[in-house]
Amino acid sequence: MKTITSEILSTGNEVLWGDVDDTNASWLARRMRESGIVVQRVSCVGDDVRDISSIMKEISKRTNSEKVDIVLVTGGLGPTSDDLSSEAAAIASEDNIVLNQDALVSMEAYFKKKGWEVSEGNIKQAMLPSRAGFMENSCGTAPGFHVKCGNTFFFFMPGVPKEMKAMYELSVLPVIKEKFKLDNSFSMIRMKLFGLPESRVGSRLKEFNAKFPDLTLGFRASFPIIEVKISTMSCNKNQSNKNFNNKNKDNNNLNTKNKDNKNLNCKNASSMNHNSGIQDIQNNTLMEDARKWVTSQLEGYIISQDGLNMEQEVGRLLTQKRKTVAVAESCTGGLIANMLTDVAGSSEYFLMSAVTYSNAAKTDILGVNPDTIEQNGAVHKKTAQEMASGARRVAGADYGLSTSGIAGPGGGTEDKPVGTVCIGIAGEGFEKGYQYQFSFSDRHMNKKIFAVKALDLLKRTLESPHL
Helix, strand or coil: CCCCEEEEEEECHHHHCCCCCCHHHHHHHHHHHHCCCEEEEEEEECCCHHHHHHHHHHHHCCCHHHCCCEEEEECCCCCCCCCCHHHHHHHHCCCCEEECHHHHHHHHHHHHHHCCCCCHHHHHHCEEECCCEEECCCCCCCCEEEEEECCEEEEEECCCHHHHHHHHHHHHHHHHHHHHCCCCCEEEEEEEEECCCHHHHHHHCCCHHHHCCCCEEEEEEECCEEEEEEEEECCCCCCCCCCCCCCHHHHHHCCCCCHHHCCCCHHHHHCCCCCCCECCHHHCHHHHHHHHHHHHHCCCCEEECCCCCHHHHHHHHHHHHCCCEEEEECCCCCHHHHHHHCCCCHHHCEEEEEECCCHHHHHHCCCCCHHHHHHHCCCCHHHHHHHHHHHHHHHCCCEEEEEEECCCCCCCCCCCCCCEEEEEEEECCEEEEEEEECCCCCHHHHHHHHHHHHHHHHHHHHHCCCC
16 A cells, blocks of 8 residues: 655745745645655745746656655745746646636635725736636635646645645645545654753663554654654555546536535634544554653653643643742743743733842842842842742732843853753742753853743642642
């Protein structure tokens, strides 16, 4: 049984020149993998009709082991002169450009809803290859389309991430599932870790492949978090479709105005379960055995086993325990508050943040004893402890959390070098201060790891209140 293969093609000078990060490609690669489809290549081409059509022809002519079933193309569907995907697709598929009535009607309805006038440039967006299948854009003006070229089926989507994601979920994926009869046999466990470098994580899990040869182990570092991914993917049972040819009726019949999708729109498409193709891993004995073994090797460093980041896991615990937190930050400059409030629903548990950068702010706002700072300095466990207690008292929170440290690049001493941070935490019946030393000389890296370490301390406290 052969696997369905795919490529991702990003178009646009802004991507090719590095002015814009290609987040679309990474998102699509994850989604394709979750559907059991192998991504063989990710390519980028500029706003040149010859280059776009040339790479389409080259991909479509590949045979045997290099044959590509599906190509996801992003960008080039707008109303300006550098939006050339439709023209390039027509050249590659030896077709003509015509006004697509479905695209025009959809666009006019969208503009009417917004109270806008349809311009000549917008009409250009409805000019598609005559044999193209139309794909509705529920989030914007640029219609998508799909064409068959040689051995390969090309899906053209907008470059705007919000529009692209909605079109993929509502239009592209349903067609792929229908035509390739996907057997969604992909499972993944995503663990987030903090406190171990990637090399030590790899060393602790070096026996994984021998113990679980049928599973795949992957790592991803996003400072200061490490993600460990355990996955399995069996081949699709039906990776070819005899009716998948390039006659007019095939593209026309690949109508993405699916009855199942008619009530979906841009808003709920973006909140759809992106793991819809992932099987219930609780029923997968092999995956559960692997999870348990990895957990035993990384005990004490796991943030979550379901892909949640530190701030998300802290938010989950606070919500679960119906507790609240207030933060007093010095060296982290509000970063902890920013991380906590990035989580939807954080207003249920996050009460206050005070960036008390000066000593006067620490004493006047938080009530830190001036003698504490005079005797120990601002960067000290006792000072951080009193800062946390003050934040808790001022906000009326269940927990207070604080940071005071030396982020660098200057300001360090022999006793307190750059990378020193003191973290305070206070709750009912306790207040504690801790000092940690990190070896980074970069200011931004230090601020990030100080903030995550503070949240890690709060997480451990929530998990074990008698820490």
